[in-house]
């Protein structure tokens with residue numbers, strides 16, 4: 001039902017200082033409705049109701065201010081979301097950042113079907129494309145690459161390095177800084193590519209858990 005979470009979304013968007021217009025709110029409603037419709041069958045996310053909005057929509061949107069600031073440095077910014085699953089964080093980010101183009105990379109067929117349908121329903125198909133293959137087969141460059149609940153950094157950063165534009169950023173949605181620092185030690189030990197890292201703490205509305213963005217740039 002459109003507008004089902006209106007009060008919760010009003011509260012969350014205001015707390016994230018996100019001023020979405022009516023069209024963007026309708027896109028968000030359409031995306032949430034698709035998630036709720038297909039989640040029982042496709043098992044897309046392990047949450048439902050308000051919990052789904054908080055853990056997945058607000059969590060994804062909590063990175064918008066940082067991504068908006070980073071994307072402003074590029075005349076046209078291509079953002080890729082790797083291992084997008086049900087479109088998280090990629091679809092909420094695409095709704096909130098209308099001047100960027102988005103590519104969602106996902107290798108699992110059923111999730112790809114969901115993504116294509118959700119993009120149609122949310123009127124995003126003109127600006128957001130789905131690449132239905134393994135990350136290792138992607139042949140493109142992006143100014144910003146996001147991922148959430150994806151592989152450990154040491155397993156993927158060498159592949160990611162080849163897909164990132166020269167001055168681009170990786171924005172990894174992560175939880176606890178100490179764990180990310182351990183992942184970065186492993187990156188130094190095992191990766192051919194070298195990186196600088198910065199941490200941006202995230203405050204997700206109505207969520208107690210520790211959340212952060214790890215920003216990585218190639219050296």
Ligand SMILES: C[S@@+](CC[C@H](N)C(=O)[O-])C[C@H]1O[C@@H](n2cnc3c(N)ncnc32)[C@H](O)[C@@H]1O
Pocket residue numbers: 045082083084085086087088089105106107108111133134135136147148149150
């Ligand atoms: C744990 S889910 C996370 C989905 C979403 N990012 C989220 O936060 O809800 C990881 C997703 O990455 C996809 N995936 C894993 N390795 C991949 C690869 N090498 N190339 C493309 N997709 C991959 C899986 O199919 C799965 O949908």
